Amino acid sequence: MSRWKPDARGRLEQAALELYRERGFDQATVTEIAERAGLTERTFFRYFADKREVLFWGQSHLLELYVNTIANAPASASPIEMVAAALEAAVPIFEERHELAQQRQAVIDAHRGLQERELLKRNALAAAMANALRQRGVSDTIARLAAEIGVIAFTTAYARWVSAPSEQDLSRLIRESLDQIKAITAGA
Amino acid sequence: MSRWKPDARGRLEQAALELYRERGFDQATVTEIAERAGLTERTFFRYFADKREVLFWGQSHLLELYVNTIANAPASASPIEMVAAALEAAVPIFEERHELAQQRQAVIDAHRGLQERELLKRNALAAAMANALRQRGVSDTIARLAAEIGVIAFTTAYARWVSAPSEQDLSRLIRESLDQIKAITAGA
DNA sequence: CGAGTGATGTCAGTCCATGACATCACTATA
DNA sequence: TATAGTGATGTCATGGACTGACATCACTCG
Structure with a gap:
């Protein structure tokens, strides 16, 4: 037997999610989670x-x-198509964990501080995608805007996918959001 | 003479900005700010x-x-036009305070926690605009997406306006961002 | 003139977060 | 096989953010 039980990080993640669900984020102390x-x-x-x-x-x-998906996208793709491909590539990761996603999102939605952190993570994703686009030769401003648009489309679709009682096709929801964005801007 | 010096809130705001600039957010304690x-x-x-x-x-x-701007927009305006009008209406508030905006932004850019808060505030703005759009009869999803697109356009423009050494026309920058977003999505 | 009222102060306490140092099963190597 | 690391964890001390309970006291109003 080894000195420590394995996967300390995973145990902490699980204990935290449990306690945040049981008593709410503010009422769960770090000491309790660790214990x-x-x-x-x-x-x-x-x-x-x-x-x-x-x-x-x-x-x-x-x-x-x-x-990586943006880095390997075909050269013929437009910036927004590269972003769409990236979002598409991540869909399976979410679809494997629908229930976990629901539990986690319920905790986040119940706490301002967690919503803040979620927005920061989303922002980091957008920044990383923008950077990847730049390395594909896209201009700075276009890269940033395309990445942000992608994140909005994903966020909107994800929110609907998570809250839906029966499991829907996340890919389709993302494509719908992108189409709607296109319609909104075209109509101006 | 009244019992307390006036504008406690304003004094706290100023003291905080000064201290955050002088020693950085983490090194400034609330006790110091209050003192x-x-x-x-x-x-x-x-x-x-x-x-x-x-x-x-x-x-x-x-x-x-x-x-208010969205609530009073002409009925003929499209959702994204209503949002653009709202962004436009706020421009003077920023243009009156270019130097303050620069100082404030420098502090925020130097601290992750402050960036988080900034994103939360932006999110609140988007949510409020989406709500205003809904009351103008726009469907839920379109309202949310249009508001988010507006916030992105503004954010991108604002970042350029703040960091620019010489003062530029913020309105023009916003319109440019919206045009670029239109081009990005149309090209897909 | 006396009873509020409201902005501020005082105090004690909890919890988050971090630095410094200790422990000790395991590993590598001479 | 002895011994010197190594690294994950524990222990301890401390500071600072935030909160609840209660005190103060100039001002206001009847």
Whole structure:
């Protein structure tokens, strides 16, 4: 038997989600989370920068997927098509975890501070995609705007997908959002 | 002479901006801010929910302006035109305070936590505009997307306007961003 | 003139977050 | 196989953000 139980990070993530659901984010202390995971408060803060981050750490590899997809998109694609391809590529990751996504989102929706963090993560995704677009030769402003538009389309679609009682096709919802954005701007 | 010096809130705002600029957000304690304003820490927290909010409280009346502008837009206007009109209406408020905007933005750009708060405020603006659009009969999804697009256009334009050494026409920058968004989506 | 009222102060307490240092199973290598 | 790391974790101390409960006291109003 090894010295420590494996997957400390995963145990902390699970304990945190449980406690945030049971008593709400503010009522759950870091000490409690750590205890439930069989660790100490200090160790919690070695894995996660703060009490909120524990709900978002898993997103870090999404960013990589988005960036790689844009980097490998066909040269013929327009900026918004590259972004759409990236969003599409990540769909399976979400569809495998619909229930977890619902639980997690309910916790976030109940707390301003968590919504803040979610927006920051979204912003980071947009910035990373913009950067990837720039490396494909897209001008700075167009890259930023295309990435932001993509994030909006995804966010809108994701919100509907998460809150839907029966599971819908996330890809289709994303495409619908992009089409609607196109219609809105064209109509001006 | 009245019992207290007037404008406690304003004094706190100014003291906070000064200290955040002098030593950075993390190094400035609330106690110091309150002392510089001739008050106590406890009073700071009566005016502002937390240490970040002091930089954003002033935006609260912007929201009102956006909402009113959309409420009074001509019935013939499209959703995105209503949003553009709202953004346009707020331009003078910013143009009167270019230097303050620069100082404030420098502080925010230097601190993740403040960027988070800024995103939350932006999100609140988008939500308020979406709501105003809904009351003008726009469907829920279109209202949300149009408001978000408007916020992106504004954010992009504002970033350029703030960082520009010589003062540019913010209205023009906003219109340019909207045009670029239109081009990006149309090209898909 | 006395009873509020409201902005501010005082005090005690909780929890988040971090730095410094200790522990000790495991590993590598001489 | 002895020994010197190594790294994940624990322990301890501390500071600072935030909150609730209660005190103060110039001002106002009847």
